[in-house]
Amino acid sequence: MTNLKRLYIKSGMKKNIPEFMVTDHSSDLKSCINKVERLSNCIEIANLINSELSIGKLLSNVMTATQKVFLAESVSLLLVDEKTGDLTFQIALGEVGDDIKELYRLKKGQGIAGLVAETGMPLNLEDAYEHPNFSSEADRKTGYRTRAMLCVPLRIRGEIIGVIQVINKQTSPFVFTNEELEMLMTIGSSAAVAIDTARMHRIILQRETLERDLKLAREVQESFLPKDLPVIANYRFAAVNQPALEIGGDFYNFFKLPSDKLGIVLGDVSGKGISASLGMARLTSDLQYYTLVSPEPRDLLTSINKVLCDRAKRGMFVTLIYLLLDPQKNRLQIANAGHLPPVYCDQNGPRLLGDEGKKGPPLGILLDAEYHQETFNLAENASVTLFTDGVIEAKNTSAELFGLKRVLKVIKSRPNDPEAICRGITNAVDRFAATEGRTDDLTLLSFTIP
Structure with a gap:
């Protein structure tokens, strides 16, 4: 056979004599080849x-x-x-x-x-x-x-x-x-x-990268938090820092100063992740130096503000409150840079400490910002509690904020026990935001006066 022709037999005029019919299937073969190619x-x-x-x-x-x-x-x-x-x-x-x-x-x-x-x-x-x-x-x-x-x-x-x-x-x-x-x-x-x-x-890689960054951010953050609480006769201190899913720039610290005074700072660097943690670490080093150079709280904030404004990047700023405690006189000086005021609790109950009008702007925004300080005498068996916005801005399933009233209620129930205050507020926030989960760090610092 030639030309890819196939022979088919068909009955002819004579019963036993075959008649040949030629059929061309080259197009079928070509179609088959095309299908194989495709x-x-x-x-x-x-x-x-x-x-x-x-x-x-x-x-x-x-x-x-x-x-x-x-x-x-x-x-x-x-x-x-x-x-x-x-x-x-x-x-x-x-x-x-x-x-x-x-x-x-x-x-x-x-x-x-x-x-x-x-x-x-x-x-x-x-x-x-x-x-x-x-x-x-x-x-x-x-x-x-x-x-x-x-x-x-x-x-x-x-x-x-x-x-x-x-x-x-x-x-x-x-x-x-x-x-x-x-x-x-x-x-x-x-x-x-x-x-x-x-x-x-890509999502998995991004998640792995984020997890590595969060781990590094947490390690940086922990390395600059104080490992030990101050030891001052008759004073009791407690502090808590609980990271959220997104590590923020929360921090607190204590600075031993001349004349047995104690510098106390609590603040929040804007942003999340490693950038906020590195910003917090650098700020902690700055504070270590400037608490000695600028003994007055208002001068300290003014100096730190200039430093942060000079190196400000991408809109990073810091809310911060600085307390200068004189244990011998039970006296407290406060300067506030855009942070939540502390809660003072004595026999008259818990209340915010400080004049809102004396609060300055966050650090790192306005180069020529002015900061003020206030002085308070502390009563016996009173307590002072500082916290970041991760406490009052925690949300429940109804998008309701934890709020200041709940903080005051917890403090009122245990007014002169810093460990119980920190533990009580932390547990209350965790119960409140259990379903939604916290999206910001929770940082608390409390101390009582003898």
């Missing part, structure tokens, strides 16, 4: 897809191979913007690919790509201009002429995350076949899974 191309692209977890490289590799396999002038891949729902060009290869990426984004339902993204139905168009949904705006802006087009959705778990377009077949008959549409749908299904996997991989 399958091979799909496998090749699938291998590219499965070999890359970087979403940028993944998309570039897939679309470069797709353009080659389909002998197309241009190809593009658009993904749905999760915030706006718009389709945005991630990859656009071809003569005007760069122009398209810069000029164009689509609403769902807009143009051919928007229609496919909205309906989930793939399209094979011999002439895109004949489709009522086609928009020629991109052609007008770039000078390109769109003719034949394939467009398929990228779908994962029933959700459309983007579309792939293949435009203008470069070989006769210059249109795409339905078999090629099916092939592109297969590629699109694999690409959608790969994109989803790459996104999840």
